[in-house]
Amino acid sequence: MLQSRRLAKLSAYLRPHWREAILGIIALLTVNGLGVYIPWLIRGCVDRLSTNFDWYEILNYVVVIFLLSSAMWLIRMSSRIWLFGVGREVEFDLKQRIFEHLLKLEPSYFATHTIGDLISRATSDVENIKRLLGFAVLSLANTFFAYVLTLPVMLAISVDLTLASLAVYPLMFFLVHLFSDRLRKQQTVVQEQLSDISELIQEDISGIALIKIYAQEENERRAFAEKNQQLLTANLELAKSRNTLFPLIGGLANISSLVILWLGASRIAAGNLAVGDFLALLIYVERLVFPTALLGFTITAYQRGEVSIDRLESILSVTPKIQDADDVVHLPKTQVKGKLRAKNFTYTYPGATTPALDNINFTINPGETVAIVGAIGSGKSTLANALPRLLEIEPGQLFLDGTDITKIALADLRAAIAYVPQDSFLFSTTIRNNIRYGDPLSEQENVEYVAKMAQIDSEINNFTQQYDTIVGERGITLSGGQRQRTALSRAMLVDAPVLILDDALSSVDNQTATQILKNLSTGTVKKTVVFITHQLSAAAAADRIFVMDKGKIVQIGTHLTLVQKEGLYRTLWSQHQIEELLR
């Protein structure tokens, strides 16, 4: 069952390249046909030697054999180019498919799958499938044709000598069968250990500062040594099985030649076998030795590929949970006014026992700036993630301009809602390209305009390379506040009618944050701004404030009305004032 599913997958990978595959297989068939015909000619030539022969005839044989051998060489080369080419094409397709598929998956998928493991699957597993479809297919087809074409001719020459020479084959196939299960299991372990190591390297490099601060180098070194040791053990086990099986196959295949040599020689001596037949049989058996001995490597390439198919398919078979509904509604950004509404909105994270958001109700009017404040873990980020559907939510709970957001085409919804998350991720490219990420062709004046609105323009101009400064892993490191304001500029450039800032100004001082918020609410067409924050003095400038506690909105009002009332907001405000005084 599993096997047939894998074969179905393999043929699906091959389908777009069937022409090259067929050409390669036909070329292999031709090569093997010639490989059988040439010894047949040699046989005739040798038999002529034992009768009265003329040199002209022998020369003819030599020329024909030379020409056929040259043709065989050319066709074999073409078969390799076609079949290895198919492997490379499939490698290209798979890498592209995996990447595109990963882009479609929801963020929660990446919370449960490590980057190291995904990278290992997209590289070394794809490489194994390339080898399966290049080398293993070529080798299997070659072995198959070698046997199918050679055996009938051998049998035609001598049935009993042929059967005697093949007497060791059942033993050989039995050995292959015996080892194949073990090899496959050992291969799976090696591939899993490889993923584990990639994961560890990736995580340790990302967390290098933490390792140093907590002086955990020795522990991490030990953890790595342990995983590395496990990989070594798994590799050695696999090598032991392979190194037992492969020489055995090669050795047994060679016994066939010895059998022909021994029995054939005694028959020639007895006058029961022509020298030409003997020579042809010897060449034919030799022809079979190489593909048979190669069978071990072919099996390895095949099994590695099989394990890798399973590992890749486990990614490719994941259906994106968040996708366009069947009755999708298109809502172009230019038509969106920016009204947001939540109706009895409840959200529980998968596996959680209590909801992160519990029966939330609100309406945010177009152009309104709403600050969301509350204790840590009260559900603010969950709400911010739910609005652009970064979380999988049930229909009928959240609405944009009166339309259920689960019905709005994802591309339209996300074009209408610009979102700046808590972690302001920047790509390793120039500040300009980071800012115009959502609109790569945007003019410099627009880039500068949004940078001014986000209060980062003057700092960028102080860098020697200004907007051409490279940031991120391959460039300079911006301060937390600079990163946040660059990320905010990026969100502002796409000019979406709704802007969600999830604690996106936490590293910016209160005064600058308040100024930025004011800048956001100016302009001809006012954006709807949802400003999640712990900075209460910046929140105070908002049109309204939602106060959240334990997954619920417990208060709604302006700063002035809320401070006058008994409740969580007043407590938070008092704390904030004390903190400001103590600064």
Ligand SMILES: Nc1ncnc2c1ncn2[C@@H]1O[C@H](COP(=O)(O)OP(=O)(O)OP(=O)(O)O)[C@@H](O)[C@H]1O
């Ligand atoms: N991926 C997740 N899986 C399970 N539970 C989660 C997940 N993310 C958040 N939670 C839980 O949901 C609740 C709300 O979290 P959320 O991040 O929305 O709070 P928040 O108000 O934004 O907090 P903060 O002010 O610290 O950013 C918390 O109890 C949190 O532990």
